[in-house]
Amino acid sequence: MTMNIFHKIGWFIGLVLLQVLILNNVHIAGYATPFIYVYLILKLDISTSRNGLLMWGFFLGLAVDIFSDTPGINTAATVFLAFIRTPYLRLFIPRDNQDTIAPSIRSMGFFSFLKYLMGTILTHHIIVFGLSFYSLADIQTLLIKIVSSTILSIACILAIDSVKK
Numbered sequence: 166m167t168m169n170i171f172h173k174i175g176w177f178i179g180l181v182l183l184q185v186l187i188l189n190n191v192h193i194a195g196y197a198t199p200f201i202y203v204y205l206i207l208k209l210d211i212s213t214s215r216n217g218l219l220m221w222g223f224f225l226g227l228a229v230d231i232f233s234d235t236p237g238i239n240t241a242a243t244v245f246l247a248f249i250r251t252p253y254l255r256l257f258i259p260r261d262n263q264d265t266i267a268p269s270i271r272s273m274g275f276f277s278f279l280k281y282l283m284g285t286i287l288t289h290h291i292i293v294f295g296l297s298f299y300s301l302a303d304i305q306t307l308l309i310k311i312v313s314s315t316i317l318s319i320a321c322i323l324a325i326d327s328v329k330k
Contacts, residue, residue, distance in 0.1 A: 176205050177225060185232035196306075197313035199321045202229055202239075203289055206247050207282065207322070210267045211254055222247030235297070242292035246285060257281045270326050278326070282319050290315045 184202040192198055206222050213221075226243030233239065257277040258266050270278045290311045298307050 173205070173209075173221070176208075177221075177228075180205055181225070181228045181232070184229055189233055193313070193317065196310050197317040198310075199317045200286075200290065200293070200314065201318060201321045201325065203243060203246055203286065203318075204322050204325060206243065206250060207285060208268060208326075209250075211251065211258070215248075215251065218247040218250060219244055238293055238296045241296060242289050245292055246289045249288060250285060253281055253284050256284075269329075270323070279319070279323070282322060283315070286318050286322070287311070287315050290318070 180202045184200070188199050188201060202225060205225060206218065209218060209221065222243040223240060226240030229235075229239040229243075230237055254266075254268060257280050258268075258273055266272050268278065268281060273281065294307055294311050294314070301307070
């Protein structure tokens with residue numbers, strides 16, 4: 166199913182509000198924080214232009230940065246995620262569907278969608294936490310935060326995608 170502009174704006178507002186009001190305050194064991202606002206970028210149709218993806222990524226990251234008081238960290242990570250999304254997506258979808266697919270468990274299959282999520286979300290989290298730590302002095306904590314937040318984000322996104330029609 167393709168998303169029209171009103172669906173995209175609704176998801177944009179809902180995901181930003183959910184992220185900044187609730188999920189930014191969730192820190193499981195002091196390490197894992199779910200970042201589900203990237204779900205919008207990951208769910209856009211493959212036919213969405215690269216410029217369109219970059220614009221959605223920029224404004225999505227900027228909105229989260231403004232409300233979270235993080236100086237451009239989420240914007241940089243989300244724009245990079247939007248930039249690499251299409252090549253990651255083309256790795257995991259069949260060649261005959263490459264022009265019409267909207268990424269989901271139903272359209273890609275569970276394991277292909279899981280691999281797509283793992284690659285993109287791990288890349289996003291490496292950038293977010295790498296920029297926020299800005300040091301490799303405590304690399305063990307950095308790696309724990311990246312891995313635990315990636316696992317939690319993937320679990321939340323899979324739950325949302327399996328419930329969503």
